[in-house]
Amino acid sequence: MSDITPEIRVPQRPYRTGPRFRMARTVVALMLREMATTYGRSAGGYIWAILEPVLGVTLLAIIFSMALAHPGLGTNFPLFYATGFLPFTMFNDLTNKVATSIRFSRPFLAYPSVTFIDTMVARVVLNALTHATVIGIVISGIFIIYQLPVVVDLVSVFEALLMITIFGVGVGTLNCYLLTAFPIWERTWQIVTRPLFLMSGVFFLYELMPAKAQAFLWYNPVLHCVGMLRHGIYPTYEASYVSPIYVVSISVILLFFGLLLLARNHRNLLER
Known part of the structure; x- marks a missing residue:
């Protein structure tokens, strides 16, 4: 009898990536692609992402400082207009990036592992983090340059x-x-939202507007976002009109109907 014991081979299970990890890898890959496409492969693209809002705030501060004795809050013009211009820019850019996510990543949606949700999540995460970083850098820079007392409510x-x-x-x-x-909606949306820049509290405070204007402007969610940011930057500004519940409710309703329409029609949209 032979003393050699036969070798038993245990079949190895093929490595499988779970849905969560597969989605995370897809989102990261899409984010890296957009970083290379939008901001370039060098730091110059991100430098311009900071310089562009800085130039916008500087222009507003110079123009209004020549016409007004003091801004709506405090005594520093750049800080006041930064707290209005930067959140509006963040909303506007984030909206446009999410709206064009399918068109931007159309070639990748031909792969079964890539969904329209992946493309949207990638653009949301990348652009939200970018704008939040820019807002932090610009406002911190204003505090440092003008030697303003830092009393900020980070929450x-x-x-x-x-x-x-x-x-x-x-x-x-x-x-x-x-x-x-509906391709014509892109131009229609641009026309409809042009007055939004004037209606979002970038140049003025909600409390200083006439009662009839307040009753109308209150329904603009961007105005609430700007007011909340100023409430965090200016310790004495209460912004009692701000309603986070209202903003979140409107956002959830729009998100629900948007996802419902995309889930039912995204295959047909890819063929357009």
Whole structure:
């Protein structure tokens, strides 16, 4: 009898990536692609991402400092207009990026492992983090350059950024369907939202407006986001009109209908 024991081989299970990890890898890959496409492969793209809002705030501060004795809050013009211009820019850019996510990543959606949700999540995460970083750098720079006392409510600032992100995602998701299904909607949306820059509290405080204007402007969610950010930056500004529940409710409704329309029609949209 032979003393050699036969070798028993245990079949190895093939490595499988779970759905969560597969989605995470896809989202990261899409984020890296957009970073290379939008901001370039060098630091110059991100430097311009900071310089562009800085130039915008500087222009507003110079123009209004020549016409007004003091800004709506405090005594520093750049800080006041930064707290209005930067959150509006974040909302506007985030909305546009989410709205064009299917069109931007159309070649990758031909792969079964890539879904329209992946493309939207990638753009939301990348652009929200980019704008939040820019807002932090610009406002911190204003505090340092002008030697302003730093009394910031970080919880309110974070809440404002979260409100902007949620509302931008809600509007962008619904626009993603409308823009892809009806190309004319892109131009229509640009025309409709042009007055939004003047209606979002970038140049003024809600409390200083006439009662009739307040009753109308209150329904603008961006105005609430701007007010919440200023509440976090200016310790004496109460911004009692701000309603995070209202902003989140509108955002969830828009997100729900946007995802519902995309889930039912995204295959047809890819063929357009």
